[in-house]
Amino acid sequence: MEELQRAIENITYFSKKFPKEELELIGANRDEAIPYLRNAVEKAIREKDDLDENYNLHLYAIFLLAQFQDRAFFPQLMELASLPEDTLDFLIGDVLTEDLGSILYNTYNGDISLLRQAIRDKNASDFARSQMLDVMGQLYLDQTLGKQEWKDFLREIATVEDRIGDYIYTAIADMICSCHFAELLPELRHLYWDRQVDGYAIGGYDECVDRIFAYGEKERRFCKSSIDTVKMLRCWAMYEDSARESVIGNDDDDDDDDDGDDRLDRKFAGILDESGGSTGNTEQRRVVKIGRNDPCPCGSGKKYKQCCLKKSQMSEEGMESRQEQEKWLRAYPAAGGNREEGRVYLEDLYSSESIELDKLLYLALRHRSISLLKREPGHVVARRKRSYLTDAYKRFVEIVEKEEIQSFSEYDSRYAIHYMCEEWFGELIQLLECEDRDNILGDVRETCKKMGTE
Numbered sequence: 001m002e003e004l005q006r007a008i009e010n011i012t013y014f015s016k017k018f019p020k021e022e023l024e025l026i027g028a029n030r031d032e033a034i035p036y037l038r039n040a041v042e043k044a045i046r047e048k049d050d051l052d053e054n055y056n057l058h059l060y061a062i063f064l065l066a067q068f069q070d071r072a073f074f075p076q077l078m079e080l081a082s083l084p085e086d087t088l089d090f091l092i093g094d095v096l097t098e099d100l101g102s103i104l105y106n107t108y109n110g111d112i113s114l115l116r117q118a119i120r121d122k123n124a125s126d127f128a129r130s131q132m133l134d135v136m137g138q139l140y141l142d143q144t145l146g147k148q149e150w151k152d153f154l155r156e157i158a159t160v161e162d163r164i165g166d167y168i169y170t171a172i173a174d175m176i177c178s179c180h181f182a183e184l185l186p187e188l189r190h191l192y193w194d195r196q197v198d199g200y201a202i203g204g205y206d207e208c209v210d211r212i213f214a215y216g217e218k219e220r221r222f223c224k225s226s227i228d229t230v231k232m233l234r235c236w237a238m239y240e241d242s243a244r245e246s247v248i249g250n251d252d253d254d255d256d257d258d259d260g261d262d263r264l265d266r267k268f269a270g271i272l273d274e275s276g277g278s279t280g281n282t283e284q285r286r287v288v289k290i291g292r293n294d295p296c297p298c299g300s301g302k303k304y305k306q307c308c309l310k311k312s313q314m315s316e317e318g319m320e321s322r323q324e325q326e327k328w329l330r331a332y333p334a335a336g337g338n339r340e341e342g343r344v345y346l347e348d349l350y351s352s353e354s355i356e357l358d359k360l361l362y363l364a365l366r367h368r369s370i371s372l373l374k375r376e377p378g379h380v381v382a383r384r385k386r387s388y389l390t391d392a393y394k395r396f397v398e399i400v401e402k403e404e405i406q407s408f409s410e411y412d413s414r415y416a417i418h419y420m421c422e423e424w425f426g427e428l429i430q431l432l433e434c435e436d437r438d439n440i441l442g443d444v445r446e447t448c449k450k451m452g453t454e
Contacts (some may be wrong), residue, residue: 004029008036012057018239023060023230030068037061037265038073043079047085059092063099063229066106074109081132082118085125085185099232105138105223112136112145119157120157124163134222137175139221151181158187169196177202177211178220182344186234186413193420206366207420213333215343320384332362350417357395358417361424364388382431389428390438396421397447407452421451 007022026033037060044051044058051058065073081088081100088096095103104115115136119129136153158172173191176184191197192205202208214295227258296302320328333346346355364385370376396411405411408421425448432441433435 001032001103004032005036008033008057011060012040012055014054014056014238016238016240018234018236020234021058023064023233026060026064027067027229032170033064034068034070036358037065038070038076041065041073041080044091045076045083048083049090051091059095060229060233061123062092062095062103063227064104065233066227067229069106071107071109074107074111074441075103075106075114077107078114078118081128082121082124084123085127088125088128094164097127097131099224100128101134101138101222102224102227104132105135106227108135108139112139116153120160120163120164121169126165126167126171129165129168133168133171133175135235137179138222140179141219142435150179153185154186155187158184158191163196166196167198170198172203173197173208178222180215180344182212182349185209185349186213189420204367206308206362207283209418210331211332212327213344213346214331215340240448320363327365328357328366328368332359341440346417348388350415353395353399353413354417357392357399357415358419360388360395361419364392365419365424365427382434386431386435389424389431390440392424393428393440393444393447409452411451 004025007019007025010020010022011026028035037057040057040061044055062077065077080091081104083091085096092100115132118124119132119136121129136145136150140147140150145319154172154176158169158176169191173188178186188208190204192208194201197205199205203211293303335345335347339345364387399405400411401414403414405414408425412420425444429441429444429448432444
């Protein structure tokens with residue numbers, strides 16, 4: 001017992017030396033250590049911003065209690081997690097956005113009402129509440145929380161009249177996508193339409209629709225299934241470098257997504273968006289001239305004149321080959337030909353007419369990341385978009401006339417998938433104002449006026 005008390009004293013206040021031996025000793029003496037650890041957390045809750053800034057025991061305590069899966073202490077941990085954001089940030093720092101969800105998940109005592117109440121509390125930290133959403137999401141994946149109950153709760157907080165925060169709505173949208181809740185597309189659309197979602201964090205509405213219908217071989221976990229305090233804390237930046245050397249290059253955490261290859265690809269390929277902005281190295285922002293007889297930069301092994309040069313010439317007219325269309329539709333939700341149990345497909349919710357029109361909009365408006373070597377001039381991009389949007393408009397008119405649809409909102413509620421009418425009609429009008437080969441600008445504007453805009 002004296003050895004345990006000494007270990008706890010050694011980690012009570014901040015030190016740059018990582019306390020590996022002390023944490024392992026405490027971890028090996030669960031029942032004896034728990035009262036000390038609980039007291040430390042209760043002290044932090046009680047003193048809040050007045051807590052000695054060098055006091056560190058409560059920070060180790062929340063990880064160790066989660067490692068011990070101390071479910072009896074869950075209400076107190078929820079009380080800590082529900083403190084105002086500035087106070088919580090002072091007490092636990094980056095744990096607020098990184099590990100709080102896993103700590104709560106590993107101590108969850110079965111009282112779902114504590115999570116529900118805290119998520120609804122607009123005085124609590126947005127980031128803490130998003131972590132609590134992860135806990136509920138993981139309980140759903142564990143089949144501890146029923147699917148309908150979980151969907152009903154997400155629907156409730158997504159549509160509550162009184163705004164309950166800022167980032168929390170982005171977390172809700174992300175959860176809807178991750179759980180593949182296609183039935184909540186109207187709520188997701190509402191969040192984006194009211195500008196309550198941070199598109200920089202999780203992407204635009206069209207990207208979220210793709211995610212809802214995209215099922216990976218290994219579905220995401222929202223929380224770590226177990227906690228190893230030594231492993232999780234030893235690489236923290238506050239410790240001396242020697243404490244982190246053992247983990248550099250040895251990330252064996254299967255719960256984390258590995259997107260390193262994608263980052264490397266983007267770095268060395270010099271990825272561009274269609275506006276010409278580069279996310280690659282600035283040194284690569286130069287025009288590369290390709291000779292007709294040079295190897296094609298796409299890697300096909302053919303000469304440029306026999307491969308992508310033809311595609312470039314076609315795109316001057318705003319057209320794309322079927323091969324190119326299929327390439328850019330790869331991320332489009334898969335058809336339900338070979339159905340898998342438990343999955344939802346577009347065909348379950350939308351007609352073939354809706355899907356075919358939506359594909360035209362998708363080809364026109366979905367963001368395209370392209371290599372510097374294949375960068376297209378702005379006027380080529382504009383012609384391509386105008387071509388697809390013009391075809392989409394013609395199909396739209398056919399559907400509206402056949403179904404006697406009276407407004408954009410009526411059409412959107414029945415047919416829209418990735419894009420709302422006002423969004424793509426506005427884009428089409430701007431493009432037609434620059435070039436209107438089919439002389440349809442007047443008709444498009446009249447349609448907008450008739451359907452309830454302008």
